[in-house]
Amino acid sequence: MYDVVLLTLGSERDAPGGCGSGGACCGGAAGVAGDKPGADPERCDTPRVPVLACAEALTARGARVETVTARSDAEIDEVLARLDGPPRPDGLTWPDPDSKTRLVVATASDAQLRAVLRRLVRRYAPPPSRRPADLAGNRTVPDLPPVGVLPLDPARSTGHRDLAAQLGLPRDPAGVAAAVLDGTPRRLDLLRNDGGSVTLDGALLGAADDTGRPLHWRGRVEVDDVVLSHGDEPLLACAVGNAGGYAALDDVTLLAGPDPTDGVVEVAVAVPVVSRSTFGRKRVRLEVRRARGRAVSVLPRDEKVPFVDDGVEGELSRKRSWWTEPGAWAVWAV
Structure with missing residues (x-):
């Protein structure tokens, strides 16, 4: 029998990043500052239908279920502490690979799932000075505990495809319950960055004006030892892909084949190139440059x-680096 915690991210009404201070609500992203979850108090203070349905499906299978609404990082951490393993001789906090407690994250957006993974990384990543011998050489975190993903918009089929859709995870509460109790962990790559956060799907750098036309910007983009842009030419966009949510910009394919299980990050920049025809007419074409590697810096x-x-x-005003943690996190999948 498993203990299952159904975690929903609720409102931080008076905290930075909450709904009252610029944080997004249930239907949107987490707050920019610190990835703190935001929520609409009218919509999120009580468990919603998918959460109740998933709890009922889990209970019917014999699981002991607790629903928790976390309104701060500290409250998220209280839930994650239940996944800790026994004390280690080196004193590090480590996940329990044989835990009988399973976590389901009810998400209105990928940003909310990322907020939970960010806290998992902070909990279990050892400081560099205490790196243990049993940590893989290409990782800075151990295997993070698998999480179940319960989309709070099960019927979502248009617009940006969330990570659950990209991974083919079940979207209905009964299917999520079955995956958590009967499924197996599907291990996925994680991108960490030197800003202290993580990326599950990807990032897109660039902006558009009020009419939707992309604006030019400049920056040095380097993947391992391959330079995609030296910073002296205009760029329309830069995509950093772990999965495929940011693989295209309008009708332009940026990322050719992002795969969250291949151990590398795929990066692309879109560069407007001006040429002239035989008759002197100016033409602008979009050149897409791509590279794959362990790390990228912008x-x-x-x-x-x-x-x-x-x-x-957010807004990037100084150098930012992402690097791949192969197979660092996992989802329960059938």
């Missing part, structure tokens, strides 16, 4: 570059 040459990372909006 150094903006302009003052601020807008970006969207797993649905969270």
